[in-house]
Amino acid sequence: MTHDPHLISESLSFEGTVGFYSHHSSACNGEMKFAVYQPPTAKERPLPVLYFLSGLTCTEENFMIKAGAQRFAAEYGLILVTPDTSPRNVGIVGEEESWDFGTGAGFYVDATQTPWDRHYQMYTYVTTELPALIHHHFPVVPNRQGIFGHSMGGHGALVCALRNPDRYRSVSAFAPICAPMQCPWGQKAFSHYLGSDRTHWQTYDASELLRISKFHSPILIDQGTSDQFLATQLLPDVFQKACEAVDQPLELRLQPGYDHSYYFISTFIKDHLRHHAIALNA
Numbered sequence: 610m611t612h613d614p615h616l617i618s619e620s621l622s623f624e625g626t627v628g629f630y631s632h633h634s635s636a637c638n639g640e641m642k643f644a645v646y647q648p649p650t651a652k653e654r655p656l657p658v659l660y661f662l663s664g665l666t667c668t669e670e671n672f673m674i675k676a677g678a679q680r681f682a683a684e685y686g687l688i689l690v691t692p693d694t695s696p697r698n699v700g701i702v703g704e705e706e707s708w709d710f711g712t713g714a715g716f717y718v719d720a721t722q723t724p725w726d727r728h729y730q731m732y733t734y735v736t737t738e739l740p741a742l743i744h745h746h747f748p749v750v751p752n753r754q755g756i757f758g759h760s761m762g763g764h765g766a767l768v769c770a771l772r773n774p775d776r777y778r779s780v781s782a783f784a785p786i787c788a789p790m791q792c793p794w795g796q797k798a799f800s801h802y803l804g805s806d807r808t809h810w811q812t813y814d815a816s817e818l819l820r821i822s823k824f825h826s827p828i829l830i831d832q833g834t835s836d837q838f839l840a841t842q843l844l845p846d847v848f849q850k851a852c853e854a855v856d857q858p859l860e861l862r863l864q865p866g867y868d869h870s871y872y873f874i875s876t877f878i879k880d881h882l883r884h885h886a887i888a889l890n891a
């Protein structure tokens with residue numbers, strides 16, 4: 610069951626609106642926040658919807674403030690939705706202790722381990738509960754839905770798309786965590802949220818999921834070569850090999866000199882919105 614969203618603030622942007630909302634989430638058993646950009650054409654007709662999942666330490670705000678996506682969403686006629694990256698202030702001891710786990714680091718999984726399982730149901734939240742709420746309250750065409758993200762959110766976007774190719778028509782990522790089972794961020798998050806059963810971890814690892822699931826349209830990934838997390842945490846080469854093994858079309862663009870920041874994202878954001886617009890408007 611979804612609850613009506615409460616509008617916190619609204620600003621005009623490229624003749625459309627950026628709105629910040631809170632609502633009660635049944636999946637996460639508490640208040641969640643998200644933001645929506647509605648381009649000017651949303652006043653005239655329902656539009657395709659594109660979800661952006663942010664990375665570690667982010668909220669629903671970072672992308673809306675820093676990516677510069679509104680100009681192109683207005684141009685291409687896409688509604689943008691950015692959820693928060695985790696439940697917050699839910700009273701779990703240690704939830705604020707690290708920047709790469711707990712608050713701001715939900716990893717887009719449904720936790721099975723106590724005490725996280727009562728609230729950290731981000732996979733269900735972003736794939737089911739939030740889209741149902743968006744469909745109900747905003748002028749979207751529900752079967753024209755795409756997803757993209759950055760870093761932890763790039764991992765989330767790839768996992769959501771590979772597990773639900775019927776629900777997402779397009780997927781892309783900036784500097785995604787491509788093989789979370791093989792990197793410290795992923796291993797820390799999965800062991801605490803999911804327990805020790807590594808077969809369960811595979812259901813949230815894009816490089817593993819490719820063994821059983823292919824996406825029906827090409828995947829676009831941009832990766833900066835000066836990203837400080839590239840060699841230890843992101844591992845795009847593992848994902849590339851997994852794509853090759855199953856003939857999954859992948860455009861992996863290594864961008865010389867770019868780091869992990871939103872300066873990198875904003876440089877290539879237009880290409881990503883175009884990638885999604887082509888698939889979502891086809």
Ligand SMILES: N[C@@H](CCC(=O)N[C@@H](CS)C(=O)NCC(=O)O)C(=O)O
Pocket residue numbers: 663664665666667671675708759760761869870871
């Ligand atoms: N806090 C970390 C960095 C965390 C980080 O780079 N987060 C990325 C996502 S993985 C981000 O988008 N940060 C928010 C921002 O740049 O606005 C550090 O100090 O090394």
